[in-house]
Amino acid sequence: MHLPVYLGLLDSGEQALADSFDLVAEGHGDEPDVRQLCRTLAAQCRERVAALRPVLDRYGEKPAAEPERLHAEALPAARTGAVGLLRDLQDLVLLATLVDSSWTVVCQAAQGLRDRELLAVVCQAQPQVSNQLAWLTTRIKSAAPQALLAAA
Amino acid sequence: MDDRIADVWGRRTPYRGGGHWPVREDSHLADGVDPRRVQWVPSACVLCSNGCGCDIAVLDGRMVGVRGRVRDRVNHGRLGPKGLYGSWQAQSSPDRLTVPLLRQGGRLVETDWDTAMDRIAAVSRALLDDKGPLSHGFYTSGQLFLEEYYTLAVIGKAGLGTPHMDGNTRLCTATSAAALKESFGCDGQPGSYTDVDHADAIFLYGHNVAETQTVLWSRILDRIEGPDRPRIVCVDPRRTAVAQAADLHLPVRPGTNLALLNAIVHELIAADLIDHDYVRDHTSGFAQLRDTVASYGADNVAELCGVPADDIRRAAHLFGTTGRVLSTVLQGFYQSHQATAASCQVNNLHLLRGMLGRPGCGVLQMNGQPTAENTRECGADGDLPGFRNWADEEHIAQLAKLWNVDPLVIPHWSPPTHAMQIFRYAEQGSIRLLWISGTNPAVSLPDLARIRAVLGDEKLFVIVSDCFLTETAQLADVVLPAAMWGEKTGTFTNTDRSVHLSLKAVDPPGQARSDLDAFCEYARRMDLRDRDGAPLIGWSDPEGAFAAWRECSRGRPCDYTGLSYQRLRHGPVQWPCNDEHPDGQERLYGDGVFPTALGRCEEFGHDLLTGAAVTPEQYRALRIDGRARLRAADYVPGEHTTTEEHPLLLTTGRTAYHFHTRTKTARAPELNRAAPRPWVEVSAADARRLDLREGDTVRVESATGHVDLPVRVTDARPGTVFIPFHYGYWDTDSTEPRAANELTATAWDPVSKQPHFKLAAVRLTLLARGDQSAPPGGDAAIGV
Structure with a gap:
């Protein structure tokens, strides 16, 4: 059964997303909304990690067996400036999309397993992740013209 | 004549539920004025969001007083302290701006309108050619008239095509x-x-x-x-x-x-x-x-x-x-x-x-301001005119047809830029021209040290239109002397949708002109035109602007099509006023139908x-x-939490005797005497704990700055301190920081983008013992 591999992937993906939100919050601290919301969203990711813990304990993680290519890497460092912010937000979209898609995969497996506990965790998590993506998209849309056309 | 300083709310006229609020005519004339010689000009007060109907007393070409209109639905004749004393006295203040100013060699020097407008148009044209419309920002007010906001909105949205337009309504409403x-x-x-x-x-x-x-x-x-x-x-x-x-x-x-x-x-x-x-x-x-x-x-x-x-x-x-x-x-x-x-x-x-x-x-x-509703409905802030939806292509098409411009000119890829983001773009150098009309961000925005640096940066071309040389105007590259309330005609709409007509009572002093004139002149010099080559701004006076706005509002929830200056001369009418509601509509949504349908909704x-x-x-x-x-959200802790270093929470706010940054109210002697200086309110429990007494001078420090103020002890909840936000620097010789916004941080609500003025973590340190008497000005707050 490969579910534990995917649960591990989800776990590490959420951690990477949380760390990346924190990194962007820190690196773009002069953008107060980015700072504040990225911190809030990082906390959400960590809550999802915590909610996943009992399920992970039940199925057991198999980190050693994970194919290396499935790993999500957190952002290494925040960029600077208006275009840098745009690129960092795009990187967050990529990570959040992977997380989102991983929840979808796990959701499907949970239905096949009739695992109500896991389904409850998924139902909590999925709308939250979609919302994180929606915020990132909203912020990117408003920032893009100024960054690409007018930034010094 | 009542003393509205000692008795802020005036004589009681009790009434029963469902009854008619009794009238009470409040009036105040300058000393020695013979009421029989006075000419009364209808208007409404602009010193808070209430919009009390009043008549301006005019004698020999000057405003000499004011009286409440007893038939006005808003106030039934009453006026508050700001209305009675503050509305008209600033007009004849000796320090009114009467000529345009231009920065030369680091100093503001007197010039004429032609030179000032030439300079504005030249800088604007060069930036448009070189950087495009995203280099332009407009920051207006909740103090101008509807006609001015709508004209500004059309210039910005259909003429230049910049999304960077907001009002200080962002701070209040x-x-x-x-x-x-x-x-x-x-x-x-x-x-x-x-x-x-x-x-x-x-x-x-x-x-x-x-x-x-x-x-x-x-x-x-x-x-x-x-x-x-x-x-x-x-x-x-x-x-x-x-x-x-x-x-x-x-x-x-x-x-x-x-x-x-x-x-x-x-x-x-x-x-x-x-x-x-x-x-x-x-x-x-x-x-x-x-x-x-x-x-x-x-x-x-x-x-x-x-x-x-x-x-x-x-x-x-x-x-x-x-x-x-x-x-x-x-x-x-x-x-x-x-x-x-x-x-x-x-x-x-x-x-x-x-x-x-x-x-x-x-x-x-x-609303926090008298004309804030108009800033919103006319789209001079982060909205589109007529409460139109920036994400609804049909609404954009309506505006494009009305203005006869290409829909792509109208920026609608995102909501219009909010004020804090406009200042951020200015700080980063991507907004290079900022036109500020009728507001004083150098005192009213959060984290003033930062705002002063942004406005003072020589890379940013700052235009300020105001009646006085405010803290903001002092940092401008061009200062336009503005006509104030009573010196120009226009309409405005209060909190409960009552539209008032405010007539010109006297001429503005010197070369001062209305903001409407300045905007129209700018549009003319920039040669802003529609698709067929006709002037984009097809009007040059208030009534013409009102007629254009009326068309823009047609069919929208804020429908003005049943209104005219002629109609409003008889008193205020609530919008919507149209064929369906010929006398206006007192309350909305009595039928349980809301403007949420696609094509109808603003958002x-x-x-x-x-x-x-x-x-x-x-x-x-x-x-x-x-x-x-039915919208819902979870509470989440904010960033503002107190720490060991900053254990108290500061809230800031208005007080009874002043409005905004006191540009008008401090020039009314009664109001200025009532509350001449800022203070900090400390709860009795915190005062005891910190061994503070009334009148002591304390330093209030936050992460962004400090102010030194006298203490007033109150019954606020322990842990909370309060400072009125009105006080800046134009009327003090001292260089000591005293504005509340030295202490507030740059942060805002994620939906409304309204800054957090009521959430700064601070600490108090005793600087000097006082005389154990409370500083004047907060009496209304403690119910005396």
């Missing part, structure tokens, strides 16, 4: 608009001031009406002292005059409004005090609201909010069992953490009981936690179709 849009689909005040006449209970949320709208408080006081007193519930961390008059005072801990409101909503639902039929037929989102607030039992939030659980339950019970309830909301919610979400919960309470659109059953999401809404925009496709799928939306 953005959350009002945001909460109305989220709940009802569109801006537009559901209630009416006459709801005070009918209400059996009045809930005031973060609304110190006794100081912010003194005449509205007079109306409430007259009900309180009448034979069938309405219950009063006050949510405010300070022991304001409202709190003292209240049957129930919930002194909420700053930053926890949403938790408290979630609890009240939860208790209302748990006690089954809701109108199930109304909820089913006229709302959407009940299940999500119920589930979101499920964990907010009164016992769960009592400690967090610092309010006893029994009082939370009492509030919910009072709301749920009283016949007619009026709710009002202002800055205590709007300028605090999770502003829009908390304000939406007030709308939810009314929706859950189906209490909208009937006498006494209103919501007043208050598709946001996630209240993050501000993530709902897409048109998502909105369509929700099938709101004319129902109101």
Whole structure:
């Protein structure tokens, strides 16, 4: 059964997303909304990690067996400036999309397993992740013209 | 003649619920003026958001006084201290700006209009050619007239095509608009001031009406002292005059409004005090609201909010069992953490009981300024004209047709840029021209050290239009001397949608001109034209601008098509005023139909936690179709929490004797004497703990700066300190920091983008002992 591999992937993906939100919050601290919301969203990711813990304990993680290519890497460092912010937000979209898609995969497996506990965790998590993506998209849309056309 | 300084609310005229608020004519004339020689010119007061009808007294070409209009639906003849003393005296102040100023060699020197406008047009043209329209920003006011806002909106949105337009309404009323849009689909005040006449209970949320709208408080006081007193519930961390008059005072801990409101909503639902039929037929989102607030039992939030659980339950019970309830909301919610979400919960309470659109059953999401409604409806701020939806292509097409321009010229790829982001772009150097009209950001925005640096940066070309050389004007590259209220004609709309016509009473001094003239002149010099080569701004006077706006408003919720200057000469009319409502509409949504339908709504809404925009496709799928939306969000802790280093929470706000940054009120001797200097209010418990006495000078420090102020000891909730936000630097020789916004941080609500003025963590340090007497000015706040 490969579910534990995917649960591990989800776990590490959420951690990477949380760390990346924190990194962007820190690196773009002069953008107060980015700072504040990225911190809030990082906390959400960590809550999802915590909610996943009992399920992970039940199925057991198999980190050693994970194919290396499935790993999500957190952002290494925040960029600077208006275009840098745009690129960092795009990187967050990529990570959040992977997380989102991983929840979808796990959701499907949970239905096949009739695992109500896991389904409850998924139902909590999925709308939250979609919302994180929606915020990132909203912020990117408003920032893009100024960054690409007018930034010094 | 009453002394409206000592007696802020004036003589009581008690009345019964459902009765007519008795008239009381307030008037004040300059010493020695013979009333028989005076000519009276109709207007309405612009020194708070109430919009009291008044006549300006004119003698020998000067304003010499004012009187309330007894037939005006807003005030029935009354005027508050600012209206009586502040409205007209600044006009003849010797330090009025009377000639344009131009910065040369680092100094502002006198010039003429031609030279000043040449310079503006040359810089603007060069930037447009080199950098495009995104290099231009406009920051206007809640103090100009409708005609000026609409003209500015057309210039910016159809002429230049910049999304960077906002008003200082962002600081005062953005959350009002945001909460109305989220709940009802569109801006537009559901209630009416006459709801005070009918209400059996009045809930005031973060609304110190006794100081912010003194005449509205007079109306409430007259009900309180009448034979069938309405219950009063006050949510405010300070022991304001409202709190003292209240049957129930919930002194909420700053930053926890949403938790408290979630609890009240939860208790209302748990006690089954809701109108199930109304909820089913006229709302959407009940299940999500119920589930979101499920964990907010009164016992769960009592400690967090610092309010006893029994009082939370009492509030919910009072709301749920009283016949007619009026709710009002202002800055205590709007300028605090999770502003829009908390304000939406007030709308939810009314929706859950189906209490909208009937006498006494209103919501007043208050405005902070007299003409803020017009900034919003005309699109001179972060909105599109006529409450149109930037994400609705059909709405953009309507504007493009009206203005005869290419729809792509109208920036609608995102919501228009909010004020704090405009200043951020200016700080980063991507906005290079900033035109500031009728507002004073160098005193009124958060973190003033930063704002001064932005405005003072020589890479930013700053145009300031004002009546006085404000702290902001001192940093400008071009200063335009503006005509003020009473020196120009125009209309404006108050909190309860009453449209007043304010006539020109006297000529402006020297070369001063209206902002309308300045905007029209700019459009002419920039040669802004429509698709067929006709001038984009096809008017040059107020009545022409009003006629253009009337067309723009046609068919929208803020429909002015039934209004004209001729009509408004007889007194105010509430919008919408059209064929369907020829005399205006007193209350909105009495039929339970809301402007949420596609094609009608001003917005598709946001996630209240993050501000993530709902897409048109998502909105369509929700099938709101004319129902109101019950919006919900979880409380999350904010960034503003106190620390060991900064253990107290600062709130800032208005007081009875001043308005904004005192550009007018400090030039009225009565008002200036009443409150000449700023102060800091400290709770009795904190004063004891810190060994502070009244009159002591303390240093108040936050992460962004410090101010040194005399102490006033009050009954505020322990841990909360208060500083009035009015005071800047133009009338002090001292270089010591004293403006409240030296201490506030750059942060805002994710939905309304309204800055957090009520959430700075600070510490107090004793600097010098005083004479143990309270500094003047806060008396109204403590109910003396």
